[in-house]
Amino acid sequence: MTVLTHDPIVSATRRPLNRLLRSVPGVIGLALMMIILGLSIMNWLGLTPYDPIAQDAPARLQSPSGGHPFGTDQFGRDVFSRVAAGLANSLLIAAVAVFFATVLGTLAGLVGGYFRGVPDLATGGVANVLFAFPPLLLALTLASVLDRNWFTVAIAIAVVYVPIFYRVSRGPVLSLREREFVQAAVSTGQNPWVTMFLHVLPNITALIIVQVALSLSWAVLTEAALSFLGLGTPPPAASLGSMIFEAKNIVVVAPWTLLAPGAMVVVLVAALNLLGDGLTDALDVGGKE
């Protein structure tokens, strides 16, 4: 009976979700992400208790209390509201960066792996060049030559992660291309681009999804490091990295100014890593290394 009601399309979408909800890292990661998204949405809707950039000199460096759950910083700004804004900012930049990296990298991997020959050499060469830079260094140099706003920071980070998506997709495409169902489509004279997107791409989506979760965690770390070095989101907008930089010198008198943004970066990155682990199990992708 179960066999008769078995709907392949439903099972393909529902089963991984069930499995994600059964894996311990997946559930912890999802729960933490819910909290983080909640805080970000609070910021976007303007529901945080204070304006994250409004200064209030008399209320400088207050320790955590009912009115300011995470205390205030050296300008009297509410740390809780700033952390929510910083999280929202980190998520936005990381999401935009990983979106561009995913689209460009996967496309390059598909083209290189599917057509081989010259397209493969060209995309592979570009990927090798991008891989020749330590990731943070490339993002840093790019961010320094571009105009500084949140979008250019996202683009600088995206460039760094394009070759990762290229490598992740190209290998499987090379072997998928030789499989019977792809060869069958080729032999019917189907347009190669149609074959590529219709038959090859769906078979690497699981890999890509896992890579997206892991890349988001790296992108958050990169954005935070850039902001810490003064090359990320320009002030006075709140960013977790620049908050930690500013807190560094007053941490002894006001430890909460460092603790709150520091803990948030760690929780956000850990949540994305856990989600990536959970997705790896749920989607049956196999070894991560």
Added chain:
Amino acid sequence: MTESRPRLLRSPVLGRLLTAVATLCGVALLVFIMLRAIPGDRITATLGTEAAALSPAQRAALEAYYGLDQPLVLQFLNWLGQLITGNLGISSRAQVSVVQLTAGALPVTLELAVIAILIALVVGIPIGMAAATRRNGILDGAGQVFALLWLSVPAFLLASVLLTYTARLWGFNPNGQPYAVPWLNPGLNLQQMLLPAITLGLGIAAPIIRTTRTAVIEIGGLDFIRTARAKGVSEARLRARHVLRNALVPVTTMTGLQFGYLLGGAVVVEQIFSLPGVGRQVLLGIQQKDYAVVQSTVLVIALCFVLVNLLTDLAYRVIDPRVRQA
């Protein structure tokens, strides 16, 4: 001699070398394009706002002097030619050649990277092995939590906390003093390297723990281990001589791959701990708009990275004979 050439051409080692050379040319091109994309040029970078006061003739003379009047392709080839002959340009701030600056900075970063790798191996391999032998035990769980934690703690956060609290609690602040050259004051030099190396080392310990654990579990299940155990080889000897030795292959590769992280992480850590390495040199160049320094230093770092990856790849072939035949 002539007969060995076709074989050499087919060798994967030569292929890797050629790819590395091609990659480096691409790297040079990318760095060139990136720094030409900056608003303004060498003249405004050197003279600042005073550049606006130049007469058209003065400007043209300066453009000719810097070669800015030539087509971009020629400018690139000129620059590449200069690089190959060892001229990395002059720092407009410090008024010394970038080669001199880099020759002073590179050993600092390399020393930091080597100490960090040693710390990572000393911490990572035993934890990884312990986690693998007692699978799903407390140690395994603790090891995995530790690994996840260190994957999630940014280097700059750990560095800031270490720097502030060691100074505060124990009065330990060697990085407050000017940088000590290792051959003049090795004691102070090592003290200055300690906290930055711990920061970077713990950062790369996490992937080393993961790799060691996976490799030890995988190798422990292979037939030759069972055979050795059946022959009566003691567990300790089995672990040290049979399992660990084979597990070192993936661990070596992972360590080589982490070198890039070290060079990138060095920017942050050198900045926080005031170490005059190449990472800090790039950052200073960016802050002071000293683009000859940025351009050449980024290129030198990428060169190191490509070389280390190449060496890792070749070392892999030496350690594991199976790869050589493949």
